[in-house]
Amino acid sequence: MKKLLYIAVICLLAVAFGTLPDDEVYVPVPKNWPKPAYDFSGNPITKEKILLGRALFYDPLLSADGSVSCASCHSPYNAFTHTDHKVSHGIYDRIGTRNAPALQNLAWSTTFMWDGAVHHLDAQALAPIHNKDEMDETITHVVQKLNASQLYRGAFYRAYGDSIVTGTQVLKVMSQFMLTLVSQNAKYDKVMRSEQVFTESETKGYELFKQHCASCHKEPLFTNNGFENNGLQPDSIYKDGGRIKVTHREKDSLLFKVPSLRNVAVTYPYMHDGRFANLQMVLFHYTNGIYKSTTLSPRLKKPIVLSENDKRNLISFLKTLTDESFLHNKDNAYPKDFFTER
Ligand code: HEC
Ligand code: HEC
Structure with a gap:
């Protein structure tokens, strides 16, 4: 009886402090910060989806010739920017016209890109995928490649309960990973x-x-x-x-x-x-x-x-x-296990 009571108390505490796995806070909102601008109700965050977005972020499959990933220009150790180049270097050694910005606290951003050309994070990945100087791909072809991959079909099944991958899902899981990049511990x-x-x-x-x-x-x-x-x-x-x-x-x-x-x-x-x-x-x-x-x-x-x-x-x-804990957060780095364990 006593034991049961202990378990009940622990469960109650866990619920109260949000430590049960399902209630885990993936995008922490520090105390004195404004509310995030991103509407999470349209893209409920789960662990599987974050992992999937993270894998895609590091996967050169997103580029036409399989040579460039998002991380090629957005490196975790530099707050997801690219320090080797003044302006970005993309596929076939093509050179862009702008410096890659850091990716952090994107849940609080209302516009994206240096000129604000992108208004929603869920649309953001389309720009580099379709840019001739960056990845020179199309989202339709990316989706075809993902549907041809056992690894990704399995992962999308775990995330969405459906093994047919769609473009919207690709964009939403990539947002999920980027939303978790919160730097708040400097x-x-x-x-x-x-x-x-x-x-x-x-x-x-x-x-x-x-x-x-x-x-x-x-x-x-x-x-x-x-x-x-x-x-x-x-x-x-x-x-x-x-x-x-x-x-x-x-x-x-x-x-x-x-x-x-x-x-x-x-x-x-x-x-x-x-x-x-x-x-x-x-x-x-x-x-x-x-x-x-x-x-x-x-x-x-x-x-x-x-x-x-x-x-x-x-x-x-x-x-x-x-924020060293952000720069060296292993949860933000290349997800080796995703690509090797299954
Ligand atoms: C009037 C608004 C304004 C003020 C005041 C201002 N900045 Fe800026 N800052 C900007 C803008 C806009 C940019 C980006 C400009 C661009 O790249 O064309 C920028 C860019 C920067 C960057 C480059 C960041 C990066 O990632 O490339 C640094 C560093 C910076 N500012 C530091 C400062 C410091 C230090 C001060 C005070 C001495 C300051 N700024 C005052 C508007 C401002
Ligand atoms: C070839 C280099 C390159 C690649 C590859 C690349 N980016 Fe970028 N990224 C940039 C540059 C440069 C900008 C700024 C462009 C502009 O302002 O016009 C940018 C801007 C962004 C922004 C806006 C950040 C802000 O605060 O305004 C996000 C988010 C982003 N990239 C995510 C991604 C994702 C996701 C991928 C992969 C699908 C990706 N990038 C691939 C170079 C790259």
């Missing part, structure tokens, strides 16, 4: 949770950050999800107008999505075209390089003045945004 977060303290230099850097940067790179996600012109000299190679490509409005010329600065120390090179190799160059841009075009953000019209010491402090603060 030193910054630990300081906010009163588990650690900033050094003197980091504290000074944080003050400077709040003063000069946080209006666009807004805490706690370090982006305001908006589009801004941060004063980059227009590039002469790609002639990338940014947001205007989507809206065709003159006032959006040279506006780009404000990127999150979480894990920024490892997501170099910086900006939509990877023009700056390191954070020193980025700060030099904000203090000395602002290009005054008609659409320059009003927030950057007044020059930002930083001493060498200020810059060091600001960089110390930016480094507190590096």
Whole structure:
């Protein structure tokens, strides 16, 4: 009898704290964060689906010649960006026009791509799959290849109870994996949770950050999800107008999505075209390089003045945004077992 009571209590506790496997929280929402923008009711998260999305993310089967996977350009150890190249390198050594952004906290994003061309995460994978310079494939052909694979048919059966793979399922499971990429455990977060303290230099850097940067790179996600012109000299190679490509409005010329600065120390090179190799160059841009075009953000019209010491402090603060537990989370890495165990 006593034993039964113990079991009942343990079960109740498990339900209350959400630790039963079915209630497992795959996309944690930290306490002081806004609500995610992604509507999970249209794509209920399960363990099998996440694993499937993760396998697809790392599988070069998604490209025309089986040479390029999503992870070729989005590497887990750099917060899912590509540090070897200024702009992306895809299939047949073709070169794109933009720098691969980090993939993290995507459940909170309202638009995707540097110009916001994609409005829903579930549509995102279509872009690289169909892009001639990236994967040069079609979703229809990807689905055919998956239906011809015993491994994937089995996995889709476990996930959906049906072994016929559809394009919608492919896109939804890929979203599920990407939604689980939550970075919320950097030193910054630990300081906010009163588990650690900033050094003197980091504290000074944080003050400077709040003063000069946080209006666009807004805490706690370090982006305001908006589009801004941060004063980059227009590039002469790609002639990338940014947001205007989507809206065709003159006032959006040279506006780009404000990127999150979480894990920024490892997501170099910086900006939509990877023009700056390191954070020193980025700060030099904000203090000395602002290009005054008609659409320059009003927030950057007044020059930002930083001493060498200020810059060091600001960089110390930016480094507190590096989340080692995210970068080295084995649940985000290549799922070796998926490909070998069955
Ligand atoms: C050849 C390199 C390359 C490959 C392969 C690639 N990407 Fe990307 N990814 C990029 C680049 C470059 C951008 C930014 C493009 C733009 O802004 O126009 C991007 C943007 C994104 C974004 C938007 C992020 C944001 O915050 O705006 C997501 C999500 C994404 N990719 C997921 C994927 C997935 C899923 C795959 C595989 C199906 C994939 N990528 C394959 C280079 C690549
Ligand atoms: C007016 C809004 C605004 C302000 C203020 C601002 N930024 Fe930015 N920041 C942006 C935009 C927009 C981009 C992307 C621009 C692009 O690539 O074309 C960006 C890009 C960056 C990047 C590159 C990130 C990456 O992944 O490529 C870093 C680093 C950065 N900003 C740091 C800072 C710092 C530090 C400050 C304060 C000194 C600051 N920003 C102030 C809007 C702003």
